Amino acid sequence: MHRFALLVLLTLLPVAAFAQRDRSHGRSMVITQNGIVATSQVLASQAAAQILAKGGSAADASIAANAVLGVIEPGMDGIGGDIFVLYREASTGKVHGLNGSGWAPKRLTADFLASKGIRNKMPSDGIHSATVPGCVDGWWRMHQKFGKLPWKSLFDAAIKFAEQGFPLQETASGHWQTAKLANSAAGKQLFHPEGKVPQMGSIWKNPGLGRALRLIAEGGRDAYYKGDIAKAILRTSNELGGAFDAADLADFQSEWVTPITTEYRGWKVTELPPNGQGISALIMLNLMERFTPGRTTNDPEWLHTKIEAMKLAYSDLATYIADPKYAAIPTEALLSKNYAASRAKLIGKNANCGVRPGKPIESDTTYLSVVDKEGNITSWIQSVSGMWGSYVVVDGMGFHLHNRGAGFSLDSKHPNMLASRKRPFHTIIPGVMEKDDIAIGFGIMGGPNQPLAHAQFVSNMVDHGLNLQAALEASRFTKPNSQGCEVTVESRIGIPALTELGARGHELLLKPEYTQSMGRGNAVMRNFKTKVNYGASDPRADGAAIPEP
Numbered sequence: 027m028h029r030f031a032l033l034v035l036l037t038l039l040p041v042a043a044f045a046q047r048d049r050s051h052g053r054s055m056v057i058t059q060n061g062i063v064a065t066s067q068v069l070a071s072q073a074a075a076q077i078l079a080k081g082g083s084a085a086d087a088s089i090a091a092n093a094v095l096g097v098i099e100p101g102m103d104g105i106g107g108d109i110f111v112l113y114r115e116a117s118t119g120k121v122h123g124l125n126g127s128g129w130a131p132k133r134l135t136a137d138f139l140a141s142k143g144i145r146n147k148m149p150s151d152g153i154h155s156a157t158v159p160g161c162v163d164g165w166w167r168m169h170q171k172f173g174k175l176p177w178k179s180l181f182d183a184a185i186k187f188a189e190q191g192f193p194l195q196e197t198a199s200g201h202w203q204t205a206k207l208a209n210s211a212a213g214k215q216l217f218h219p220e221g222k223v224p225q226m227g228s229i230w231k232n233p234g235l236g237r238a239l240r241l242i243a244e245g246g247r248d249a250y251y252k253g254d255i256a257k258a259i260l261r262t263s264n265e266l267g268g269a270f271d272a273a274d275l276a277d278f279q280s281e282w283v284t285p286i287t288t289e290y291r292g293w294k295v296t297e298l299p300p301n302g303q304g305i306s307a308l309i310m311l312n313l314m315e316r317f318t319p320g321r322t323t324n325d326p327e328w329l330h331t332k333i334e335a336m337k338l339a340y341s342d343l344a345t346y347i348a349d350p351k352y353a354a355i356p357t358e359a360l361l362s363k364n365y366a367a368s369r370a371k372l373i374g375k376n377a378n379c380g381v382r383p384g385k386p387i388e389s390d391t392t393y394l395s396v397v398d399k400e401g402n403i404t405s406w407i408q409s410v411s412g413m414w415g416s417y418v419v420v421d422g423m424g425f426h427l428h429n430r431g432a433g434f435s436l437d438s439k440h441p442n443m444l445a446s447r448k449r450p451f452h453t454i455i456p457g458v459m460e461k462d463d464i465a466i467g468f469g470i471m472g473g474p475n476q477p478l479a480h481a482q483f484v485s486n487m488v489d490h491g492l493n494l495q496a497a498l499e500a501s502r503f504t505k506p507n508s509q510g511c512e513v514t515v516e517s518r519i520g521i522p523a524l525t526e527l528g529a530r531g532h533e534l535l536l537k538p539e540y541t542q543s544m545g546r547g548n549a550v551m552r553n554f555k556t557k558v559n560y561g562a563s564d565p566r567a568d569g570a571a572i573p574e575p
Contacts, residue, residue: 051496055560056571062561063087064548064571065394066102066471067195070094071563071572073183074396077175078574084402085113085172086180088394089165092408093184095392096425097235098192100410101201102471103392105238105250106420107410107428108157109164110298112285112456113172114465116401116552121458122171123298125449126164126280128157128430132446133269136436139444142267148432148444153268155429156416157450161408164280166247172402181243188236188424191229195568197542199226201413212419213426234424251275255423262421274447285458288361290315291488296458297480301349304455305360307477309339311484312366313373319489323482323500324519326526332485333503333513333532334373336478337381341508343477345383346441349449353441377531379511391454391476393469397550397559399574405456405467412473459484463555466494470564472545475504479545494549495562502544514543540566 056062061078065071074091082090088111096104109126139145139154149155169177194202202223214221216232224230241249249255256275263270285296288308295311297304313335320328346355359365372378391409410416415428433450435442442451453473457480459466466487470479479502486497501518514535515524528534537543546567551560561571 049496051499052565053495053499053562055493055495055562056573057558057560058573059399059558060574061087061396061398062550062559062571062573063091063394063396064550064561064563064569065091065095066392066546066548066563066567066569067095067098067198068568068570068572069098069187069192070394071570075572075574076183077180078398080175082175083172084396084398084404085168086175087396087398088404088406089169090180090183091394091396092165092392092406093181093239094187095394097184097187097232098195099198099201099392100232100425101198101414102410103408104410104425105161105242106159106415106425107408108160108430108452108454109406109408110302110452110454110456111164111168112296112298112405112458112467113168114403114458114467121285121296123283123285124164124167124280125283125298125301126160126167127301127449127452128160128278129274129447129449130157130431130434130444131269131271131274133271134431134444135446136438136444138269139436146436148434148436150412150432151417151429153263153266153416153418153427155432156268156418156427157431158274158278159428160278160280162242162250163247163278167280167282177246178243181239185236185239185243188232188239191231193227194224194230196226197568199224210417210419212421213417216419216424232424234422236424238423238425251278255420258421258423259427262418266418286357286361288312290484293459293461293484293488295484296460297455299350299357300347300355301449302452302455303343303347303474303477304457305347305357306339306343307455307457307480308361309342309366310335310477310481312361312363313338313370314481314485316367316370319485323486323490324523326523329503329519329523329527330377330530330532331373332482333505334378336481336505337378337508338369338372339477340474341381341383344508347451348441352445352448355441375530377511379509379531381508391471391473393456393471393546393548395467395469395548395550397467397552397561401465401552401554401557401559403458403465403467403550403552405458405469407454407456407469407471409454455480459487463553464551465554466549466551468547468549470545470547472504472543474506475543475545478504479547483547483549494551494560498547498549498562498564504544516541516544542566
């Protein structure tokens, strides 16, 4: 009996000693004094980390990573899409905002679409869903302002992967299953070689994209908007009866914009202004701030509050947000703490299935983040919008145009009504949060999922004290709009939360533990007092946070 008691004691001692080191998240953060690149694909993170090692800035590394991502996961992003960036400058602490969303071709109007038999709703794919891609111009503007290495040197890895091939990655390989890719001869030949869908681990090449990237590397943004790539886009558009003309491409420029902010329990949270949906993440945080957080991220009362706050924020988003050059947007009023206080009164005990917008008074995507050794941070998001965008493959160039034009409305009374040279409502948003000596660049992809995922990430960090990796890994909920009581949750939230939410009227759709329905996030953090960098990458994707070697 004494020997048994001693054995039990010896067994329990190590358990007690290690208990303080146990954790509920699966990955460790990357922690280093050098730079870090966090993306959704390991090969992209690795290529960009090598750019940092050569003396490149956070902007240089982000361009290199983005170029590789466009090769490796073309269903999500690439040079046929748009881009938005927040760049926190270490030397000044200033957060710069870049809006690289393209405008509608001049001839793409409601009357033009009506002549094609399209009258009630914007098409979700095809040439008439495409607007001018802003990605390459956005890269160029970022490099001009913040780049250190020669422009040409940033594309070597992407060109190599395109021309020599790469093995399809685990989750990204599932994108190739999309049947619509084979609707056109060009799409079938490129994405379904040998007449079949390539499988995970098989080597895939895209020589056309390699050619386009070489042209960009040699000729800069003009190679895309005025050179051979522009000619290929126009040729493709003309063949399909599209509205693009040469001036639509040649005249386009990304815009430097002033970011918008709110304060959440002492943290400054920054997003880009409309035409994007970042404002709704800030509205949601303002609403959440009116309530006491739960003890855990999956506390049912707290989950209910966040879901209802999301509905209120998204209802305003759908009503008021458009291109600010074409519509008066009550940004200041929507972000007012007084407005949040009045709207928060609508959050009751039970689910609200028919949320209406308030009346403020005036007074498939990729995300990456990089921090360099000096502490400059990019929060960088780029997308072809829906999976594989418009499905329109540009003649001979190995990439497809996005379908961001589907974000327009054809309702003449809506601020987001389609118009010539107007930018559509956008879903992709980068985020930054700061307090004292800490600055974080973060983002979580996934269309309308993004603002609510941003708010959940901020809450995980601020309200629950989770570290960068744990905050990304924590279970999340998602919902595409403000209407109805349906809400999608990861099964990890547990039986007690599921039971309580169901009793409050939420109609729950359960997804696997780490479903991509919740988006795929990355984050980097700089402690300016210790000069130490941290990185994290979401296990819902193929990626990793990789330190500068």
